[in-house]
Amino acid sequence: MKTILCYGDSNTWGYNPATGTRYGRDKRWPGVLRNNLGSEYLVIEEGLCGRTTVWDDPIEGFKSGEKYLIPCLETHKPVDLVVLFLGTNDLKGRFSLSAADIAQGAGTLVDIIQRSRTGPGQRSPEILLLAPPPVGKLYDFAQMFTGAEDKSKKLAEEYRLIAREYNCKYLNTAEVIRVSDFDGIHLELDEHRKLGEKVAGMIRNMFVYNKL
16 A cells, blocks of 8 residues: 655635535545555545745744654654645745745755655655745735735746756646635635545556656
8 A cells, every 4th residue: 555645735725715614534635545546555634734945933833734744654653655735825925035935845844854764664755845836815814914825826937947956756736627716825625526536546647657
């Protein structure tokens, strides 16, 4: 059995942009991924609302993806693959980060995973890096995400450069999904389905066709 760790923020947790509640277990994209891959894969959902790549949030606290990453990997090892889907919360105005800074934060997490020896045989897990889709028209989150719209459009290219630098698999999610018009940040059900199905196809290609 292959173990897949989905490490992300509220869009991995399954935040419903219309209601603020959580989508059902089989509706959020890691659940769609699990159902598509079948019983030969264990899919672990590790989504936290507000999670950043490496930054400590001075207001919300306990949101740094870097600080929990090693404990999470150690808890679930051996981990065959980490699907890393972070960066949207780094766009918050209080962090004052460029798109390149955000991608470097994601790169730091990739480096930690590659050095972790938490995969099978004490090797490092494989990594699939997902670039977040650009944010849309912001309403309730407008002040919190000041300047985010323009910066978010640059993330895909910056993440692609990080994936090339660290030689890991990469997906520009904007080629598959778009954020909801309700809040400009989160995913509606059909987008969760599309993302789960796309990631499932990529994972099958990695583990079945490439015999990893």
